[in-house]
Structure formats: structure tokens, C-alpha cells
Amino acid sequence: MSAFGDTKAITPPDIRSRKGGTPLVCLTAYTTPVARLVDPHCDVVLVGDSVGMVLHGLPSTLGVTLEMMITHGQAVRRGIKQALMVVDLPFGSYEESPEQAFRNAARVMSETGCTAVKLEGGETMAETIGFLAARGVPVMAHVGLTPQAINTIGGYRVQGRGGDAERIRRDAIAVSEAGAFAVVLEKVPEALARRITGEVAAPTIGIGASAACDGQILVVDDMLGLFGDFRPKFVKRYAELGEAAAAAIASYAHEVKERQFPAAEHVFADAPKHAGTQATKSGEAA
Ligand code: KIV
Numbered sequence: 001m002s003a004f005g006d007t008k009a010i011t012p013p014d015i016r017s018r019k020g021g022t023p024l025v026c027l028t029a030y031t032t033p034v035a036r037l038v039d040p041h042c043d044v045v046l047v048g049d050s051v052g053m054v055l056h057g058l059p060s061t062l063g064v065t066l067e068m069m070i071t072h073g074q075a076v077r078r079g080i081k082q083a084l085m086v087v088d089l090p091f092g093s094y095e096e097s098p099e100q101a102f103r104n105a106a107r108v109m110s111e112t113g114c115t116a117v118k119l120e121g122g123e124t125m126a127e128t129i130g131f132l133a134a135r136g137v138p139v140m141a142h143v144g145l146t147p148q149a150i151n152t153i154g155g156y157r158v159q160g161r162g163g164d165a166e167r168i169r170r171d172a173i174a175v176s177e178a179g180a181f182a183v184v185l186e187k188v189p190e191a192l193a194r195r196i197t198g199e200v201a202a203p204t205i206g207i208g209a210s211a212a213c214d215g216q217i218l219v220v221d222d223m224l225g226l227f228g229d230f231r232p233k234f235v236k237r238y239a240e241l242g243e244a245a246a247a248a249i250a251s252y253a254h255e256v257k258e259r260q261f262p263a264a265e266h267v268f269a270d271a272p273k274h275a276g277t278q279a280t281k282s283g284e285a286a
Contacts, residue, residue, distance in 0.1 A: 024215025035079025073112030122171020208234030
């Protein structure tokens, strides 16, 4: 149930109980129309801080603010009927202390109506995850490649290929034991994802982490071909909407210049003499 009290919505315990079952379907959304499209097909809709790069043109997620997450969270909430809605806590809004995390998570939940929050980090965030979970804030954890730590990691490389595999494994175990209801595993090798998925109680949700995970998540603009700044290997494009949109805009520009648009069917005629203005069914003057 969300802060809006819709009783049929998928809950964090529902997600946790799906461990080892039919894979969980998860996508991001940042706007009401896209939330309406993804909601019927998804178990989880994430208002990811990827919104900063995808919709606001930022170079990383580091510049995303709590206010941005709340604005997009409110928009997405209006488009969700059944999926579990999760909102990312942005960089700087939770790392300082469990109390800071609770204050900002509670604000995000009450102002957007989301059911849960996501935060990045493993062993170092376990205490915070336990603190939040014990106070009514369901937490989705995020380990492996954690984009908010891009400056300390040094790039968007695959994580856990060498000596850091054991650290990522410990991170996943720590956040699951702390009470996270699900763990996002980003950009780790298949063998590590399989091992972690077999070891942790919470379902793992992979992004660039193979089908061994308990579910998958993608950035919706990536899989629709709307975000072209870069194309990670783990993204499958299910549509090329960016190309379709560019072609449509070029056609419009051509037709405007050639006076082909607007055509007769888009133009309003004068009112018939003596008849007054008649309203059509659509409410437009004919
Ligand atoms: O911000 C985001 O969209 C995410 C997903 C890619 C997991 O964290």
C-alpha cells in the first residue's frame, strides 16, 4: 500500500515473497504518461535519479536534488494504479546519518505518495537501511556499480571482476540482512550475480547483471531508444522512438515550409451566415 492508501497495489512484502519465483519486471518512469504506459506491465516502477541525465541533460546523477525527485515522483504517482512505486534518494540526501536519511525519506514518501525509497551503498549503508525499515520506510538497496559514487569509482566500469567481487558480495548480504526488501545489482558479471542471488534472502534486481537475478530493471528511455547520449551493452532497445520522433519532427518542419501543413482538415471555416456558431461534440466551434 502506498502513502495514498490504494489497497490493491503491490507491496514490499509481495516483492520479497517473489524471491526465486517468476522474475520481477521493473522499469523507471519520470512522468505521468510514461507511468501510465509501464504500470500495467511492471511489478516495480522506479523514479530513478537517472532522471537527471535522461530528462534534465545533467552529466551524472550527482546534481539531482530532493526537489527534482519529489516533482517527478508526484507526476509518476498520478500514473500508477498497481505497481510498487519506489523513489530514489538523491546524492547527499541520506549518507550523513540514519536520521538525515529518515527525515528525507519521510518527506519523499509523504509528498509523493510513493511506497518505498531506493538508496545506493552496501555495508556502509546497512545501519541506515535497518533504521529506516524499523521506522516504516521500506528500502530497496543498490550495490555493484553505484552511479552516485562515480567520482570514487572512477568510471562506469563493470564491478566485481577481480578482488572487489567479495566486497560486492558482502555488500549485498549486508543490505539484505539489514532489511532491504530488494537489492538492485548493477553491472556485475553473471557468475557473481548468480552467487549473490543464491545467497541473499531479498530478491536481486539486475541491471547489467544477467538473467540469474530475481528480476530486471532498465531505464525506460534507454529501452525505448529515446536516450542516445550513450548506449550501455546491457541495454536492449525494444523500440527506436528517438529515430521515429526525429523523422516526425523533420516531416513537420518540411510541411510547414512547403505550406502543406495545416491542410484543409486542420482549418476552421467561417460561421455559416445567419446560423450562429454551432458547438461540435468535442466542444470546438465547427
Ligand atoms: O536511477 C536509476 O534509474 C536507477 C536504475 C537504473 C536502477 O538507479
